[in-house]
Amino acid sequence: MAIIELKDVTKSFGRVNALRGISIKIDAGEVHCLLGDNGAGKSTLIKILSGVHKPTQGQYEFDGKPVELSSPREALDMGIATVFQDLAMLPLMSITRNFFLGREPKKALGPVEVFDSGKASKITNEELNKIGIEIRDPDQAVGTLSGGERQAVAIARAVYFGARVLILDEPTSALGVKEAAVVLKYIVQAKTKGIGVIFITHNVHHAWAVGDTFTVLNRGSSYGTFKKAELTREKLLQMMAGGEELEELAVELDLIAKRDPSEVGKLEHRVAEELDRETHPKQ
Amino acid sequence: MAALRKVLVRPELGAVTAAIGVFVFFAIVAGSRGFLTTQGTVNYLEVGAEHGILAVSVALLMIAGEFDLSIGSMIGAAGMIIAIPVTKFGWPPWLAILVAFAFSLVVGYLNGWLVVRTRLPSFIITLASLYLLRGFTFGLTIALLNYTRASGMGAFLSGDPLVAIFSGAPLGLKISIWWWAGLTLVLGWVLFRTPYGNWIFAAGGDALAARNVGVPVARVKISLFMLTAATATLLATIQVIDTGSTDVLRGELAELEAIAAAVIGGNLLTGGYGSVLGATVGALILGMVQQGIFYTNIDTNWYKAVLGAMLLAAVLLNNYLRYQALRSR
Structure with missing residues (x-):
């Protein structure tokens, strides 16, 4: 059974619909990649999943029961940790x-509870050693x-505190290749522990390397959820860039590259028309 | 080496070094004129206490990422809240003192609540309370007394149960010094040894990140505004009882000197870093300089120039040390 399931979730800010009719399921022990371009609604979806926002419509289910975070x-506290x-x-x-x-460890000192820094240091050391960070x-x-070590510490912290679902918001986007690989390794480690990982990224290569399931967002809607077996990396890339738009763009780029004067001329004409339609919709 | 580095990255390192430097300087220049005598020491400790009682709470608030510019005005207001009811309306001093503390907690709460709710800089909010408190103190005092001073407290103080803990000089040290030391120990302990202390660092380091992991940032900040207002009232109480009188201008600029002491002590103006002990050492430095100049041939009016120079030097030094702290590994 899924740990988290969103059913037909919509989120509006005023009159702007940031998300429309999103349904998504996160199972234990899977890496669920959430892809999409900037402005696709990834951040809003994370904020709903992590309890920052409430959905305007639709249902949030945890362990099969509807919840309102x-x-x-x-x-x-329910085990949904967001980095x-x-x-x-x-x-x-x-x-x-x-x-x-x-979530500071406490020990009693007479009538008051104090921060148990000895225990805290010991556990931190142990947990970081487990994931191979030497400090x-x-x-x-x-x-x-x-940057990679910081992400790793944050993941180790979530795992230590018994996260069942780990939401990672672009954990690799600011990192170099080597560092990103290290973080991807921790994602796989967390998965093998039975944690459901939601991995938000716009890097298809990172997603493809560790993902089991892929959901692609585009302008607040979902293209659907796919298992890895149903996809290829190219298909995924295509969906991320907006499907057919990319194919069309590829053709257009080809034309420009070939410098076929007649075709480029037609193309320019079409682009001009389209721009005109967009800027003066009622004419 | 590791142990040495641990010392090097302590926030109060710069202040401790500076304090030793200042002490040595005045010991050489003014040692023969009384700076090193018991009386000289007691004197600068007493001045240090006036800054220190405020600076330790201001340091916590600064670590949490906020300012309180209204504490100087709070001193003036609290002094009058104690002095006027006792001298004019015959209240028992303990009652007036309790009312003053209650009032300060309300003001502190309002300061904090406004900062948290409006998300405006605390600089602006508490600048407004600075003027509001001072203005009301002035206006109401004139309306009630026709003077800007309230005096004659001395006759009402004997036998009062609360007055004892705000007056006297146990073991030859004025009560303010004991309060200063006590607050340093308690607040320093709270900052480094309790979960609440951890939250103070987090609230100033990155309020959003702290909130995301469940730190009650608003509660932490509001409670610290209440603390700074309360320590201002503590200082006002000690002063009113000690001198038997107060003035509407009491505490003017105390808020800036407290911030100066905290900054000299290694507290970061933008929050997230610092220590209570640092603020105390900063206050001690202010006390030594203020009193030390008195023992030299230098005109005491130079004190402010020295303070400004020290503040600038401290910020530069602390900036450098913090850079080292983040670099070392």
Whole structure:
């Protein structure tokens, strides 16, 4: 059974529909890639999944039961952990403090509960070793880590706190090739632990490398969800760029490249017409 | 080496170094004129306490990413809230003190609530409260007393249960120094040893990221605005009881000196980094400079120029040290 299922979800901000009729399922132990160009609605969908926004219409089901999340914290408590791009870590705080932020281990000191920093440092060290990150000192600032390491620490944190669903928002987009590969490795590691991973990206190659299921968004709607077996990388690329539009564009680019004067002339005429129609719709 | 680096990346390192430098300077220049005597030491500790009581709470608020410019005006307001009812209406001092603290908590709450709700910079919100509080203090004091001063508290203080904890000089050190030390210990402990302290860092480091992992950022910030207002009232209470009088202008510019002390102590103006101990050392430096100049031949009016130069030097030094902290690995 799916851990999370969205049924026919629509999200509007005022009169703008950011998402229309999205249905999506996340199973345990799968990497579900969410693809789409900028403005396709990926961020809005993540925010709904992680409890930041409530859907305007449609249903959010968790373990088969409808839920209404009112905050990221509530989602987190249910085991839905989100690693936001650029916002995963606080650079001036230590790795340990970041790791346990919001869920600090406590010990009783007389009548008051205090932050158990010894235990926190020990666990942080262990968890980072498990995923193969060697740090000299868990008390060093997160700002001393590389971008890939920060994402890795954020993933390790979510896994440690028993995430059942891990939402990763563009975890590889700001990284170099090597670093991205490291993060992709952690995604696979999390999957083998039975975690359902939602991997948001606009990089088809990264998605193809680790994904089991693919959902492509375009301008707030879904092109549908596909298993890896039903797809090729080229098909995926095509869908991301808006399907036929890309094919047409390819032909057009070919024409321009060939510099066939007659064809280019026709093309220019058509583009001009189209532009005119868009700028003066009622004429 | 690792241990050395750990020391190097501490936020208060710059301040501690500067404090030693300032001490050595005045020990050489003014050592024979009384800077090194017990009385001299007590004097600069006392001045340091006036800055320090405010600076430790201002440091926490700054680490959480906010400012409170209204604490100077709060000192003036709280002083009058205590002095006028006692001297004019015959209230028992303990009642007036409790009312002053309650009032400060309400003001602090409103400051914090407005900042959190409007998302306007706290600089603007608390600048407004700076003028509002000072204006009301002025207007109401004139209306009630016809003067800008309230005096004669001394006659009402003996035997009051609350007055004892805000006056006197246990072991030869004024009560303000004890409060300063106590606040440093308690707030420093809260910052580094409790989950709440972790949240303070997070709220100032990146409020959105903190909220996303479940830190109650609004609650943290509002509570710290209440804390700064309360420490301003604490200082006002100690001063009113000590001198027996107060003035509507009491505490003017104290908010900026507290920020200066916190910044000299390595607290980052934009939040997310700093320490309570640093703010205390910063306040100690202000105290030593202010009193130290008095013991030299230098005209004490130069104090502000020294303060400005130190502030600039501190910011540059701390900037450099923070860069090192992020680079070291």
